[in-house]
Amino acid sequence: MRLARRELLALLAGTACAPLRTRETERPPRVVRMGPERTRIVYDDPRAQEKRVLFERINRDRTLHGVAPVEYDPRAALVGDLFCLDGALSGSWGHWDLQGRAPYVRWGLSGGVDFHAENAAAWSADSGRLDTPVTEILLSSHESMMAEAPPDDGHRRTILDPQWTHVGIGLGSVGGQFRMTQEFTRVGFEWVEVPAEPVRPGTRVVFAGKPLPDWEVGLIEVRFEPPPQRLTHKEVTQRGSYGYPPAILNERPPIVSAFPVVQDRSAIEIHRGGWLSFPFRLDRGPGYYFVLCYLQHVGANGTAMTPGTAAMVTAVG
Numbered sequence: 001m002r003l004a005r006r007e008l009l010a011l012l013a014g015t016a017c018a019p020l021r022t023r024e025t026e027r028p029p030r031v032v033r034m035g036p037e038r039t040r041i042v043y044d045d046p047r048a049q050e051k052r053v054l055f056e057r058i059n060r061d062r063t064l065h066g067v068a069p070v071e072y073d074p075r076a077a078l079v080g081d082l083f084c085l086d087g088a089l090s091g092s093w094g095h096w097d098l099q100g101r102a103p104y105v106r107w108g109l110s111g112g113v114d115f116h117a118e119n120a121a122a123w124s125a126d127s128g129r130l131d132t133p134v135t136e137i138l139l140s141s142h143e144s145m146m147a148e149a150p151p152d153d154g155h156r157r158t159i160l161d162p163q164w165t166h167v168g169i170g171l172g173s174v175g176g177q178f179r180m181t182q183e184f185t186r187v188g189f190e191w192v193e194v195p196a197e198p199v200r201p202g203t204r205v206v207f208a209g210k211p212l213p214d215w216e217v218g219l220i221e222v223r224f225e226p227p228p229q230r231l232t233h234k235e236v237t238q239r240g241s242y243g244y245p246p247a248i249l250n251e252r253p254p255i256v257s258a259f260p261v262v263q264d265r266s267a268i269e270i271h272r273g274g275w276l277s278f279p280f281r282l283d284r285g286p287g288y289y290f291v292l293c294y295l296q297h298v299g300a301n302g303t304a305m306t307p308g309t310a311a312m313v314t315a316v317g
Contacts, residue, residue, distance in 0.1 A: 029205055032196040034113050039166055039187060043074035047134070051077070051169040054138040058159060058167060058182070061146060065160050073166035076183035079110045080118075080170015084179035088172040092236045093122035093179065100228030102242050105288055107183070108312025113194060115186040115292070115307040117164075119145060119155045125176030134173065141180050154241055158184060163306045188212055188295045188308025191275075198314040201282050205313055207291045210275035218305045219294040220268060220278055222249040226287040244292065244310070248284060282315040289313040 045051065059069035083106060087093055095103050095118060103118040121141035125131065145155035158164075163186045170181035193208040211217060225245035253276065254266040268278045282289055290312050294305035 029195040029199045029203060030197065031193050031206070031208075033191050033193045034111065035191040038075065038111070038113065039071070039073050039185075041075050041078075043078050045074070045077055045081070047081075047171045050134045050138065051171060053135045054142055054169055054180075054182075055167065057139060057142055062160060067160050067162045070164050070167045070184070073168040073183070073185055075110060075112060076107075076116075076166065076168025076185055077170060078168070079106055079112065080168055080181040080183045081172060082106075082170075084170040084172030084181055085174070086172070087122070087179040088174040088177040090233070091177060092233050093120070094236050094239050095120055095242050096231060096236050096239055098231055098233070098236060100231045102225075102228075103183075104242075104244055104290065104310055105225070105228065105312070108288065108290070108310070108314075112185070113192040113309055113311040114166075114188070115163075115310045117158050117161075117184045119158055119182040119184075121145070121180045123178035123180075125178075128176040130173055130176060130178055134171070134178075137178055138169075138171070138180055142182075158182075186306070186308060188215055189293070192309060192311055194291075194311045195313055198316045199282065200317045201285045201315040203315070204279055204281045206277055206279045207311060207313075208275060208277040209293065209309065209311075210273070211293075211295060211308065214298055215295045215308070216298050217253055217268070217276060217293050217308075218296040218300070220251050220253075221247040221292040221294070222280055223290040223292060224248045224284045224287055225290075226285070244290060245288075247292075249280060251278065282313065286315050286317065289315065 055072055062069055083097060086097055090098055092098060097106070104116055107116045123137050123141065145159060148156040159182070164184040165187045166185045168183040170183060172179045188211060190210045190212055195205050199205060223245045251267050253268040253270060267280070268276055270276050290310050292307045293309040295308040296303065296305045
């Protein structure tokens, strides 16, 4: 169909006032900043007294092995409680839930941004009820982990890992089913800033944060995992240890020098005051994107780096 000249000009004028949204003009997502308060959420834990016995035992064992004690993290305890109750109700055990979510996903969905690891234990009574006191089961499960020998000593190594700064204890019991987790975290940042809600795939997002004094970022990785798929009881219980998903992007910070040097461009920007920002695009489709910031002591030149964050960005749609 041919348009008259006047109609064509009117059509062009109408489209000119509504420019197409490009990557340069897209609106950045709303962000939330997680500061020191993130380890002090209010949680009225009904099993706090029983958990304290295990918390003290964890720190006793760490001290005996020359490792600094950890502080208690109520958020981690709440995440563990929800998982343990779900496992006790469903009869499943291990690190995954029936929705197919690994520990780092559940931690991210709770708002956790610090690096995280989980020890898990299960106890079942044939009588259909727990006749053994809960504190005794907690300590027995922990002692079984501490009795592990290399190379099958993953739980013990996690308990004694010096990188951890906090722990929360998860507990759930229904009838004769008992579940326990130790949710360890490493707080290495004063604050972390991430998108406040899920965003669309392809969106450009910005991770920002400020390392604690005496620490600096030597490497940032972005890791990706597609949306989880539901698992059967058999599939959950057959899965053993776990790890974060593969890295899809890594970036080193810019070289800071008093002398003119030739250096590669870096997407990481270091700001006055010691905080950094790192933009990246959610280019692998729907799923979970994890930002792992590897920390080193200031001036360590890339040696002995350990993760300080596991901030999760969710892409949906």
